[in-house]
Amino acid sequence: MTASELEYATPDTQRTPVVKLYLGIGLLVFAGLMLVGALMRAAQGATTISIGPEVFYQLMTLHGAGMVGTAGLAALAVNWYFLSKYVRLNQKIFLGTLVLSLVAVVMIVGSILIGKFAAGWTFLYPLPATSLGLWSKGAALTFVGGLLLLGVAFLLVYLDMGIAIVRRYGSIARALGLPMLFGREPIDPTHPPAVVASAMVLIVNVAGIAAGAIVLIMTILHLIYPPLAPDALLMKNLIYFFGHVFINATIYSAVIAVYEILPLYARRPWTVSRPFLAAWLAVTLMVLAVYPHHLLMDFAMPSWMAIMGQILSYTSGIPVLVVTAFSGLMLVYRSGIRWDAASSLLVLSLFGWAVGIVPAVIDGMINVNLVMHNTLWVPGHFHFYLLLGLLPMVLGFASYLSANGQQGRTGRVGAMVYAVGATLLCLSFLVSGALSVPRRFAVHEESWQWLGDVGALSGGIVLVGTLMIAVPILLKLPRARLASISESG
Amino acid sequence: MSSRTALSMALALCLVGGLLWQRTAGFSAFTYETWRQSQVVRQRPPVSDWRLQDDQGKVVRLSDWGEQVLLVSFIFTRCTSVCGALGVRYRQLQRAMEATGSKRVRLLSVSIDPAHDTPERLAEYRSRFGGARTSWTIARPADEQTLSTLISETGLRVIPDRTGGFAHSDSLHWIRDGRLVRISAWTDPALEGLLTDAG
Amino acid sequence: MPAERWRQWPLALTLAFCVAGLIPVTARLFEASMQAHLLVQMPLLAFCGGYWVSRSERLQAWLERADPSGGVALVLGSGWLIYWMLPLNLDLATFDPSVRLLKVLTVPVLLGATLTWSWRQLGPVGRGVMLMEGWAILVRLGWIYLISPVQLCSNYLIGDQQRTGSLLLGLALISAALAAIWGVFGPFRKTDRCQPE
Ligand code: HEM
C-alpha cells in the first residue's frame, strides 16, 4: 500500500473493535433466533411441541424482524470492515449505529414479547392497526417506531461511508466504476471490488431508507388517526421496496468478504474488470426495480410492473452472481488453497448463492407465483439465500477475523454440519412449497406435518453447526488480533 | 458532546415540547375544529341571548329554552353536502326523544346564510326530513348583528366555497344555561345517552 | 465567500420581512390560499431569519458562544417546524391576531435562523440526515393533504388542501430526482484526490 493510500485508510486500531462488537452480538442473536425458527417448524410439525397460534405469530414476527435486522447489522460489519481499509470511516458513527440499533431492537422485541405485536416483520398496512384486540395500539407504535429508529441508525453510517467514498474517489459513480465501464477512464486494476460493492449498497439502501421514512410515518399516523387511510397498494409497494431492498442488499454487502478474503487464500488478487463493473451496475438498477415480484398477486397493480418484476427476477441476481462465482472458482482453481473453516464457508456461500437463484427464478414467474407465492416455497427460496449464502459469508468473515480462519477440525466439521443442516432445512421448505403447503400458517394439516418435523430437526442441526463455528469465535473474539495479509498464508 | 450542550438541548426540547403540549391541549388537538372542542370543554364560554327567526317567521331567543340542553348545528339550505346529513341526524334524534318522551334536550338548526334562507326556505328544509316543530327549531339570525355575534361566540369558521355556498363546521354545539358547554361531532354516539339521561 | 459583501443586505432583508409578514396587504395576499401560505410566505419568513444568520457576523459570533455545536438550534428549529406544520396553527394564524404576530416574529428566528445555524455547524452526516428528513416531510405532508378525508384547515377549502398536497408531492419528486443525480454523480467539484484524466 502506498503512502497516499494509507493516508485515506482508517487507522488500523480503529478498524476492529466495533466490528468485533457487531459480530459478537450478531452471532449470539442469530443462534437465538435459529432456535425460534426451529421452534416454529416444530410447532408446524406438531409431534414434539404445540404452541398457540398467537404465540406462533409473535415468534414469526420476532424471527423475521430479528433475522432481517441482524442480517443487516452483520452484513454492515463486513462492509464497514473492508471499506475502512480504503477510506477513512468514523468509528464513532459506526458505534452510534450499533447503539441506536440496539435501542431499536429493545423496542421491537418489547413490542412483540410484552405488547404481543404479531403482524409480521413486514407490518403490512393496515394490519398493525387492525389487531382485533391481540395487541394494543401502543405495541404497534413501538414496533414501527423501532423500525424507524433502525432506519435512522443505518442512514447515519451509510452517509458516513458515502462521504468517505466521495472524498477519496470523487463520486459514488466513480466508486462504482462507471467512468471505467464506459471507457472514460482506463481500467484501474487496483480499484477495489469492495469499493464497487459498497457504492452499490449505498445507493440502494439510501433509496430504501427514504421509502421507509415515508411508509413508517404514514403507518404511525394511521395508527394514531385511523380515518387517515393511505392507499393500501401504494403502502404495500413502499413497504416491499424498503424491506426487499434492505434484505437484498445484505448479500451484496457480505459478498465483500469473499472478494477480500478468498484472494488471501489463493494468493492471487481479485481485480475489477469491465464485466465485473457492468454486473454491479446492472444489479444496482435491478435491485431497485425488482421488488414488484412481491406483488405479482395484486391484480390491481399495473401489469407492466408485474412483467418488469418477472423479468428482473429472472435476471437480477444473476450478473453479480455469475461474475462472482466464476471469478471465485477461477481464483481458487489450482491455487493450492488451504481448506479451513473460513475458506470452506466462503466457497459454500458462493454455492448457496448460485443454487438459491433457481427457486427464486421459478417463483418469479407470474404463473407459478400465482400458485406458489403464499406457499412455503417462498421461505424456502429466501432461507436458501440467507442460510447458505449470506450467513456463511458472515461466519467465514468472523472466523477469519477472530482465528485467521483456522478453527481446526471442529471448524471444518462445523461447516459440514452447518451445510448439511441448512440444505435439509431449505429442502423441507421447498418440498412443502411444491406440495402447496401455505406459508405463515401456525397449524399444519396432518399430511404436511412430517415436513415440519424434518424442518425442526434440520433447524437443530443448523444450530449445532453454527454453534460449533461460532462458540470458539466468540471465545476468541475479544482478544483476537488480525494477522495482516502477509502473515496469513 | 459536552454536558452543557446536552443540558441545553434537553432544555430546548422541553421548551418546544411544552409549547406544543400547550397549544394542542396535551397532544390531542391538531386541527382548529378539535382545538375548539377542547377549549370549550375547559372554558364553558357564555353566549349571549341570540335573537333568531324561525321557519314560521316568529322571533325566538336562546333564553326561551331555559334549563333545557340545546343542540345547535349550523346549516344553510342550499348546502348539498353535510347539511343534509345533519337534518337526517336531527330527525333521528327527534324520534328517539319522542319514543322516550324526554324533554331534556331540544334541537336547533341555525342558518348561516340568512340573506337567502327566508322562513319559507327554512320550512322547505324541514319538510325534507319531516320533523315536528315542538322539539326541533329551524331558524335564521334575526339580524346581521346576531350572525356575527354567534359566529364569534362559538368560534365557528364559515368560508365561501367556489360554488356560491359555504364550507362550515358540522359539529353540534351544546348550549345550556347561557353557556357553550361542549362541541361534539354529529356522529357522536354520546348524543343518544344525553337524551335519556335523567340528570 | 466573496470578498466584497453586498452592503445593502440589511435593507433588503427588512424589506423582504415586511413584505412577507408585516405589511397587511401583502401578508393577506399570501394567506389567502393554502399553497401561498405554506409554500411561499412561511419559507420566505424562514428565509429572512436564515439570511440574517448567514450575513451578520455579530450574530454568528454570538451563536458561536451560545450554541457552538448547533444542537440546541436544531432542536428548537425542528420543534418549531413541527409546531407550524400543525393545521391548527396555520389556521389560527389567518384570523387570530396574536397567533399571526407569533408567526411573523418567531418563524424567522426560531425556525429559519435556527435551522440555518445548525446546518452551518453540522457535519456532512448531520446535513445528510437533515436533507433526508426534510424531503420525507415534503412527501408525508403532501400525501396527508392529498388523502385527508376531512378539511384540515377550517379556513382553507378541501380542494385548496388537495392542491397544496399535489404541489408538495411534485416538489418532492423533483427534489428526489435532483438529489439522486447529485448523490450518485456529485458533488461536481474536485475532492481531495481526483486522478488526472
Ligand atoms: C435454523 C435456522 C432457521 C430456521 C429453522 C428457520 C425457520 C423459519 C420458519 C419456520 C419460518 C416461518 C415459515 C412460515 O411458516 O411462513 C421462518 C420465516 C422467516 N425466516 Fe427463518 N429460519 C431459520 C433461519 C433464518 C435466517 C438465518 C434468516 C435471515 C437471515 C431467516 C429469516 C426469515 C424470515 C425473513 C422469515 C419470514 C417471516 C415472515 O413470514 O414474516 N431465517 N423461518
Ligand SMILES: [Cu+2]
Ligand atoms: Cu353544509
